[in-house]
Amino acid sequence: MAQTEYEMPAFRGETEKVIAPGHTYKTVTDDISGVVLRRPYDRRWFAVMAVAFALVSALHLAIAWLLLKGVGVWGINVPVMWGFAIVNFVWWIGIGHAGTLISAILLLLKQDWRTSINRFAEAMTLFAVACAGMFPLLHLGRPWVFYWLMPYPNTMDLWPQWRSPLIWDVFAVSTYGTVSLIFWYVGLIPDLATLRDKAKNRAARAVYGAMAMGWTGASRHWHRYKMAYLLLAGLATPLVVSVHSVVSFDFTIAILPGWHSTIFPPYFVAGAIFSGFAMVISIAIPLREWYGLKGYITMRHMDNMAKVTLATGMLVGYGYFMEAFMGWYSGNLNEMFTQLYNRPFGPYAHTYWMMLTCNVFIPQLLWFRFFRTNMFWLFLISIAVNVGMWLERYVIIITSLHRDFLPSSWSMYHGTIWDYMTYYGTIGFFLFLFFLFVRVLPAISITEMRELVHETSHHHGGHHAESHGTATPATEGRA
Secondary structure (H helix, E strand, O other): HHHHHHHHOOHHHHHHHOOOHHHHHHHHHHHHHHOOOOOOOOHHHHHHHHHHHHHHHHHHHHHHHHHHHHHEEEEOOOOOOOHHHHHHHHHHHHOOHHHHHHHHOOOEEEEEOHOHHHHHHHHHHHHHHHHHHHHHHHHHOOHHHHHHHHOOOOOOOOOOOOOHHHHHHHHHHHHHHHHHHHHHHHHHHHHHHHHHHOOHHHHHHHHHHHHHHHHOOOOHHHHHHHHHHHHHHHHHHHHHHHHHHHHHHHOOOOOOOOOOOOHHHHHHHHHHHHHHHHHHHHHHHHHHHHHHHHHOOOHHHHHHHHHHHHHHHHHHHHHHHHHHHHHOOOOHHHHHHHOOOOOOOEEHHHHHHHHHHHHHHHHHHHOOOOOOOOOHHHHHHHHHHHHHHHHHHHHHHHHHHOOOOOOHHOOOOOOOOOHHHHHHHHHHHHHHHHHHHHEEEEOHHHHHHHHHHHHHHHHHOOOOOOOOOOOOOOHHHOO
């Protein structure tokens, strides 16, 4: 089969292709829609869903106990009043960044290699934002009054405190989530019409038909779809930079040593793209392996994502160096103590050095083509990066808070079992949503892959057997 031959990265030229040779409109449509419409379904999918369901059950238990007892069940204390909740919030928001970057910025830059990975990367963004949104609400202590954060007109003049970064987070994250959702759904519409036409089950046809909103593949529909998609990409692009910059303001506007730094906005954005791409790699590897999609998510995609991960990892490493350098250069004794002693040699030194190992030293392996094209090692490196980025948020938040200006108020912080259950529970929730998405919607854009087939066939001067047929996905099932 062409896909297995293509998987072997023996020849340098093979990494140049964004879709395996020999694909036609029909094979693209059948392969990608087949992942959703196949019966019976893959056993590995049920295994992952069982694990995810167990973790989500732990999350429900942890939240129920929190609402019953209050935030005291977490390890937070004075002075560490921000613990796992905010660490996890920033980590999940970061993971959501790669989806919008791949979809919006690479679309505007006309990068063909985004085509196979943009759909599930966008879905990953939505599910990561859903996980992130839980933590600030639970951290309120009284999550049922979350609407007090909204500037809604009322009779009691209860307006938000505009000087609070919590308000900025609400606006940034809700805007980001909304635009990402619309962008993802608009891109799905032609593919929903394909599934409507190919589904054998009457109920599935009705659901996909309703979601496709009457798409027939008319030129008028294509024109409006292309225009809306491009406008949304333009709208989403500044969000990539702005959202994590606003999240970094949670820390940088404070005068606390270790937080009061102007490098935070660009440093947080680079870290977000770094962890986001690492998560896309972690998801793409099992996805292409389990569902036979190696001809679509090719070595070119894995190689490019590894290079982006390496580049953003270098930026993050530069951020670490500049933090330490500015701590020394400032001459501020408190800043020097935090950056040059407490982080590398204090009670949380093991966390600091693990962070440097995962985020700076291990990604250096990606300079070598062997590690970029060997799926086993690439998967391990991507997992290491995600662990390292969680540790980075832990170092920034905990080591800055637990030893502030007053030695008399210094205290240690450790997460409790409820902290860990909540965190691992959200990972289960993310996996649950993602694999549910893979089960009911195409994980790769059928429409854009067909356009790619069209472009590559014309580029090479050849014509596929079906190239005389229409390229409209909606009519594929009727043909």
